[in-house]
Amino acid sequence: MSCSCGVQTDGAAGGGHLDVMPFHVLLEGTGTGPQIPGHLTRISISLITTSTELTNKVVKGKVVQKGPLVSFAPDNFILKAVIQEEDSVLNASSQNLPINVVLFGELAKNFSQGVNQEDLVVAAGFTVSKSPTVRKDNLHPFNLLLSGGGACIYVFRPQPPPDGKPSLANKRSSTLSTEVCRKTKIPKYTYVRLGDLSAGSVVNVYGVVVFFKQPFKSRGTDSCSILKITDQSNQNITCSIFCEKLEDHPKIFQIGDIVRMHRVKAQFFKDSISLVNTSGFSVVTFDGTVGRAVEPRTSSRSFHFNQEDRRTVEELRSWASSQALLPTVSAAIRLSAVQPKSYFDLTCQLLAKAPIDSTCILLRVWDGTRCPHALLKVIVEPNVTEGPSSFSMEKENMIANVFVYDNHLDCASKLKLGSFLRIYNLRANPGHSTVPGLTSSQSVEVDHLAFHLHGGTSYGRGIRVLPEDSLDVQELKRVLEAFPHDDMNEPFDLNDSALLEVWSTPPESLDGEAVKSSTERGGTPDMPLKTLSELKQCELGGVHYVRAQLRSYEPRRLHQALKLYCSKCTSMQEIPDDELVAGIFSEASSDYEPCNAPPWALLSAFLTDAPGSPDRVLTLLQPKQLMSEVKTKEFIFLMGTTLQEMCRLAASSQNIIPVRSSGRQITLLDLSAPFLFRGRKRHYGCKRCSETVLREPSAEGVEVIDEKIVAGVLGVQLLKFVLLMKLELQDATDTLEVFLWRDAESFFGVSAEDAAANQEAQNSIRQTMESLCPPGGSLDQHPWLDMCLTAYQTKDDVGQNQTCYHICQTNLIKPRST
DNA sequence: GCTTAGGGTTTG
Numbered sequence: 027m028s029c030s031c032g033v034q035t036d037g038a039a040g041g042g043h044l045d046v047m048p049f050h051v052l053l054e055g056t057g058t059g060p061q062i063p064g065h066l067t068r069i070s071i072s073l074i075t076t077s078t079e080l081t082n083k084v085v086k087g088k089v090v091q092k093g094p095l096v097s098f099a100p101d102n103f104i105l106k107a108v109i110q111e112e113d114s115v116l117n118a119s120s121q122n123l124p125i126n127v128v129l130f131g132e133l134a135k136n137f138s139q140g141v142n143q144e145d146l147v148v149a150a151g152f153t154v155s156k157s158p159t160v161r162k163d164n165l166h167p168f169n170l171l172l173s174g175g176g177a178c179i180y181v182f183r184p185q186p187p188p189d190g191k192p193s194l195a196n197k198r199s200s201t202l203s204t205e206v207c208r209k210t211k212i213p214k215y216t217y218v219r220l221g222d223l224s225a226g227s228v229v230n231v232y233g234v235v236v237f238f239k240q241p242f243k244s245r246g247t248d249s250c251s252i253l254k255i256t257d258q259s260n261q262n263i264t265c266s267i268f269c270e271k272l273e274d275h276p277k278i279f280q281i282g283d284i285v286r287m288h289r290v291k292a293q294f295f296k297d298s299i300s301l302v303n304t305s306g307f308s309v310v311t312f313d314g315t316v317g318r319a320v321e322p323r324t325s326s327r328s329f330h331f332n333q334e335d336r337r338t339v340e341e342l343r344s345w346a347s348s349q350a351l352l353p354t355v356s357a358a359i360r361l362s363a364v365q366p367k368s369y370f371d372l373t374c375q376l377l378a379k380a381p382i383d384s385t386c387i388l389l390r391v392w393d394g395t396r397c398p399h400a401l402l403k404v405i406v407e408p409n410v411t412e413g414p415s416s417f418s419m420e421k422e423n424m425i426a427n428v429f430v431y432d433n434h435l436d437c438a439s440k441l442k443l444g445s446f447l448r449i450y451n452l453r454a455n456p457g458h459s460t461v462p463g464l465t466s467s468q469s470v471e472v473d474h475l476a477f478h479l480h481g482g483t484s485y486g487r488g489i490r491v492l493p494e495d496s497l498d499v500q501e502l503k504r505v506l507e508a509f510p511h512d513d514m515n516e517p518f519d520l521n522d523s524a525l526l527e528v529w530s531t532p533p534e535s536l537d538g539e540a541v542k543s544s545t546e547r548g549g550t551p552d553m554p555l556k557t558l559s560e561l562k563q564c565e566l567g568g569v570h571y572v573r574a575q576l577r578s579y580e581p582r583r584l585h586q587a588l589k590l591y592c593s594k595c596t597s598m599q600e601i602p603d604d605e606l607v608a609g610i611f612s613e614a615s616s617d618y619e620p621c622n623a624p625p626w627a628l629l630s631a632f633l634t635d636a637p638g639s640p641d642r643v644l645t646l647l648q649p650k651q652l653m654s655e656v657k658t659k660e661f662i663f664l665m666g667t668t669l670q671e672m673c674r675l676a677a678s679s680q681n682i683i684p685v686r687s688s689g690r691q692i693t694l695l696d697l698s699a700p701f702l703f704r705g706r707k708r709h710y711g712c713k714r715c716s717e718t719v720l721r722e723p724s725a726e727g728v729e730v731i732d733e734k735i736v737a738g739v740l741g742v743q744l745l746k747f748v749l750l751m752k753l754e755l756q757d758a759t760d761t762l763e764v765f766l767w768r769d770a771e772s773f774f775g776v777s778a779e780d781a782a783a784n785q786e787a788q789n790s791i792r793q794t795m796e797s798l799c800p801p802g803g804s805l806d807q808h809p810w811l812d813m814c815l816t817a818y819q820t821k822d823d824v825g826q827n828q829t830c831y832h833i834c835q836t837n838l839i840k841p842r843s844t
Numbered sequence: 845g846c847t848t849a850g851g852g853t854t855t856g
Contacts, residue, residue, distance in 0.1 A: 162845055237851060246848025254851070266849050295850055303848085369853070384846075386856070431856065451853070764852040 035387060045215060049136035050180045061181055066150055071111050073127050076154050084150040084277050085170070087111045090124055092306060095138035097104060105134035108165065110146060123453040125166035126157055130173035139328065141181050143306070150625075151176035173705045215288065215330065217338070221259025222291040223299045231301065232338055233257050234314060234346045235283045240450065240488035241275040242433060244268065248414040251270075251275045253481075255285060258345050265290065265301040267309070267830065273325035275309075279492065280371075282352045284342050286335065297799050316343045318497070357450075361426055362395035364454045366475060369485065372449045373498050375442055375506060377425060378413030380406040381796070384584055384788055385481075389655035391447065393423045394505035399454075402476035403427070410793065412802065413443045421509075428452065430489070432481030436582055437489050439801040446499040451487040453478045498514040502648035544798065547571060548835025554787050559759035573760070575808040576798045581751070588781060590745040592712040599745065601710070601782070608669040610699040614686035615666045617643050623688040626650060626722040627663070628649050634666070640667045647685065647692065649723055658730040661691065661723050676703035681731055683740070685720070694718045702736050707783045711742035718742055747778035749791075753833070756805070764815055772837055794838060799840050811834070 062319070066084045074085070087109030096104050110124035120717035127149060128139050141147060152170040160167045172179065197354050218229040233255025241249040248268040254274060256262050265287070269275050276285050285620035289310045290301040303309075310331070311323040322331055346352065374391035381387050387834035388404060390413070404427045408415035417425065428449065430438040441447065454475050479487060492499050553571040561570050581587050590599040632644045647663035660680035664672065665687065678684045682703045685692050694701055697716060700708035725731055725738045737744040755762045771777050774794055780787035800807055813836040822828045 047851075159845065239851070244848035246846085250849055252849070252851060264850060268848055300850065304845095382856095429856070431854075453854080478854075478856070480856080482851045484851070593854060801847075 039326065044418045047385070049133060049140060050178070051140060051183060062148060062150075068148070071109075071166065072123065074125065074154055074166065074170070075496055076156065076168060076254070078154065079348060080152070080154065084148050084151075085109075085111075086148045087125070089141060089143050089147060092141065092143050094306065095134060095665065100132060103134040103138070105129045107137065107141075109149070110359070112146070123166040125168065125170060126159070126163070127170045127172065129177075129179070130171075133177055133179060133341065137179060141179070144516075146182040148180040148182075150178045150180070165775060204787065216830055217286075219259045220255065220257045220261040220263045222259075223263070223301070225292050225294045225299060228289055228291045228304050230286070230288045231255075231257075231263075232286050232342060233263065234342055234351060235278055235281055235285060235350055236262060237281065237486065238276070238278045238283075238600070239483050240278075240490050240724045241267075241269070241272055242435075242483045242488065243436070250428045251278075251283070251375075253278065256351065257342065259297075261725075262549075263299060264295075265299055265303075265343065267307070269303070269307070274307075275324040277311045277835045279490065279496065279498070280314075280356075280358070282346060284314045284339055285345075286310045286312075286313040286338075311753075312339045313497075314343055314346060316340075316347050325492075325732070331342060354388050358448075360395040361397040361424070364397050364399070364475065366399060366454055366456060369451050369453050372426070372428075372447075372452050373502055374447055374449065374476075376443055376447055377417070378411055378443065379412040379438070379441065379802075381439075381792065382406075382429065383785065384792070385432055387430050387433070387435055389430055389438060389441070389447075389449075390425050390508070391422045391428055391449075392426065392647075392766075393502060394424070394509055397426065397475060400474040401426055402474040404476075412800070426475075426477050428477040428479060429593060430479045430762060433483070434481070434489060439490065439582065440487070440800040446492045446494065446496075446502060448490050448492055448498070449479055449488075450490070451479070451485045471516050504545065543573065543839070544809040545811045545813055545836050545838055547812045547837075549814050557759040558755060558757050558762045561762065561817070562760065563815060566819055566829065569814050571812070571814055572755070572757070572808055573812050574757040575810055577754040577756040577761060577805065577808070579751055579753045579795060579799055584781065584792055587749050587751050589748050589750050590710050591748040592715055592743060592745055594715040594743050595712060596747070597709075597714065597749065599712075604669065607699045610686065610696050611667065611669040611672065614684070614695050615668070616640075617686065617688075618643055618666060619687050621645075621690045621692055623647060624692070624720060624722070628653065639668065652723065652725055653839055655725060659725045659728075661725075661731055661736070663720075664671050665692070665769055677706060680704060681733075683736065689789070692804050694742075697742070701740065701742050702733055705783075707733075707779065709737070710745045711737065711740075712745050715743035718740060727811070747782045749774070749778045749781065751795075755811075756807050762831060764833055765835045768832060769834045769836065773833065775838065 056736065062084065068084050068086055069078070069083045071085050071087060088111075089107055090110045091108035093106040094699045098104055105128075107127045107129070109122045109127055111122055124462055146550065149170055149172060152172050154168050155171055157163075157165065157167055157169045159165070202795070215230050217232050219225075220231060220233060223229065223231075235253055235258050237254040239252040239279050241251045244250040248270045249272060251267040251269075253265045253267070254262055255265060267275060271569045274682065276287075278285065287301070287303070289304050289306045289308070290298050291304045292301055294300075308326050308329060309324065309380060309395045310326070310329055312320055320336050322329065337464050342694035357371040358373060359368075359371070361372070361374075364370065372393065374390070374393040376389055376391055377388060378390040380390075384702065385725075388406060401423070402420070406415070416422070454477055456475060474477050479489070549569050549571055553569075556564070556570050556572055558572060558574060561572055564570060585601075588601055590601055591597075592599070627647045627649050632646075634644050636642075643666050647665070649661055652659050652661050657680060661683075662681065663683050665673070665685045667675070667684070672682065672684055683701060684695050684699065684703070689695075697711045697718070700719075701711045702709040719741045721741075723731065723736070725735075728735060733744060736742075748767060749769065751766045753764050753766055755764055766773060774791050776787045781791055814834050815831045816834055817829055817831050819827050820830050
């Protein structure tokens with residue numbers, strides 16, 4: 027007999043059939059209802075090891091931590107909890123260590139719903155494994171694993187207080203179970219006023235949002251939302267919310283919204299109390315407008331909400347409205363009211379988008395009103411535009427071009443055409459020719475309004491997709507629907523894009539008809555096609571042929587995919603950023619001391635008085651032998667420049683080697699900086715494998731002095747530019763993470779070195795990735811890829827073997843140029 | 845499990 031929430035209270039009481047239902051709620055002290063079967067005996071948690079005899083043994087403890095329910099496959103769950111013995115009798119002579127309990131499947135789900143922190147539980151039918159986290163968490167060296175038929179959890183609940191209803195103890199167990207069920211599902215939450223927070227406590231709070239930032243990527247593992255909330259105690263409290271998943275963040279649309287947060291911790295920072303989420307955190311958001319329906323916004327599948335919550339929200343609403351908390355002028359502005367140079371929030375619909383360069387994407391939006399100022403027109407090539415590349419004249423005049431920069435790219439690239447957005451802290455500025463990255467075939471009109479969503483998150487700058495059912499969207503839709511449709515943009519059809527026509531292929535058909543692929547693979551023609559799940563069963567080594575779609579990839583920003591690789595020590599290194607390199611240059615030139623030229627070189631020194639920089643000595647060192655040679659044998663050492671100056675000079679030079687003085691000697695710079703500038707290309711050396719020396723170069727018998735020759739002369743172990751990307755593949759059977767690395771250059775048909783130095787090469791790679799994984803498109807719009815993969819083994823951070831896959835012998839089929 | 849940020853306009 028079970029009740030609707032899946033908690034079972036009868037069942038195994040009479041015998042050993044624990045596999046019937048794995049979850050039971052017991053009422054303490056009632057003496058009735060379900061019991062722990064008599065053949066089970068309790069042992070102390072301190073006695074648990076992998077060699078402990080576990081037959082018919084149970085352990086009892088208080089839940090001191092309860093993790094979230096994690097779904098790792100459809101309908102399969104895992105949940106981690108920590109329990110600790112409360113009674114000292116059993117463990118008087120030993121440490122009372124809390125132990126990790128890992129629950130799987132249905133039991134995890136039941137536990138998540140039916141057990142709260144502080145509950146007393148008995149676990150039966152568990153197995154024991156070594157705890158992999160013992161060194162980090164200092165908990166019990168073993169874990170309890172509860173999975174499958176034999177595993178079972180009993181929960182003890184204090185008997186509910188009598189509330190005028192018949193005593194629970196007198197009821198039959200079936201009735202009892204329903205009561206318990208209700209009690210288990212609706213725990214009582216208490217909320218702390220923001221004026222009563224004390225550092226260190228974990229509490230539940232309500233508050234009116236007076237400031238917020240949409241979630242942004244933190245330097246850690248999570249995204250971070252910042253909000254400031256207040257309540258009747260008139261305290262302003264800053265909250266930092268860290269969640270990996272965006273949907274777990276507060277769904278705040280505007281100042282004045284009301285949030286309810288569970289399990290946030292108060293802590294001191296800069297002399298005031300702030301809040302941060304703790305494990306088990308959840309948040310629900312409400313519209314803050316007096317009189318509106320109280321509708322909770324949350325992605326939680328189960329959350330508690332009752333009349334008391336409704337009352338609290340309504341009280342906060344009316345209190346806030348009486349306090350003039352909210353800015354008198356809303357930041358939300360229609361296009362018809364936009365003032366040049368102002369910052370504002372725009373609620374709009376996305377009509378089209380186009381990448382501009384690696385730091386900027388163009389969103390074409392409208393809100394159904396017409397801006398009185400002329401709007402900037404941007405013409406982007408049709409084949410890079412997602413959505414219609416042009417609209418009817420009338421509609422064009424209503425479309426705002428929004429340039430979205432830097433950290434907002436990630437969010438912008440995921441936006442679906444047709445979706446309704448709110449863009450926060452948008453800047454309206456007269457557009458001019460400095461709009462980034464426009465090639466000759468693109469153009470802008472001067473002195474028309476353009477909209478910029480600048481980088482950073484100041485003032486809550488960001489983008490949020492509004493749900494279709496929100497009031498603002500309903501209102502916007504009404505306005506937009508009043509506007510006559512024009513055929514040119516009807517509907518949001520991606521299939522007319524020239525790019526997709528070339529790339530996209532139909533989904534796998536049932537009759538086994540061959541599917542067109544966007545890639546061609548190497549290997550032998552009769553190599554059998556494997557599914558991803560079959561591939562995972564294969565042994566290491568060997569080449570396998572798969573057909574899959576690209577689900578996602580990392581990094582999204584190309585420059586992060588570029589790395590430096592040392593073929594000698596096989597290390598992979600990051601490309602140092604300009605700030606670091608500029609620092610090395612400035613340190614080297616500020617350390618200047620007069621020095622001697624080597625006998626084979628001619629030294630010339632100049633005093634520079636570049637504006638904005640202290641006077642410096644610029645020193646040029648030229649090998650005498652090469653001075654009269656042709657340009658392709660140009661070879662110059664330069665000392666005392668800034669990075670900027672070096673780049674300018676290098677643009678028109680063959681080989682410039684930055685050097686510095688050190689104890690009257692001339693040496694190369696620290697190898698974190700490029701050791702060689704050749705035109706727009708920079709070359710790096712391996713710190714570990716180089717033994718640098720300043721030597722006379724010889725160009726005899728060579729036509730061109732290139733980076734290899736320079737590296738050889740200077741004892742530098744040249745680092746090679748490589749591309750490293752992680753791709754998530756998917757077919758009907760499974761998903762698989764694979765690396766694209768060794769064969770990345772042939773895959774893209776672009777060299778990593780070019781990608782490091784020129785925009786066109788970068789654009790080509792970016793376009794490739796976007797054609798294989800169209801931003802915002804559904805998976806069935808992703809083309810199928812024929813590829814070869816090999817499996818190999820590496821060690822992870824803790825020395826565990828890990829199977830990795832990489833793409834090999836696979837090239838893109840280039841669209842025919844027209 | 846730990847960290848992440850801790851509001852206050854890009855520099856296109």
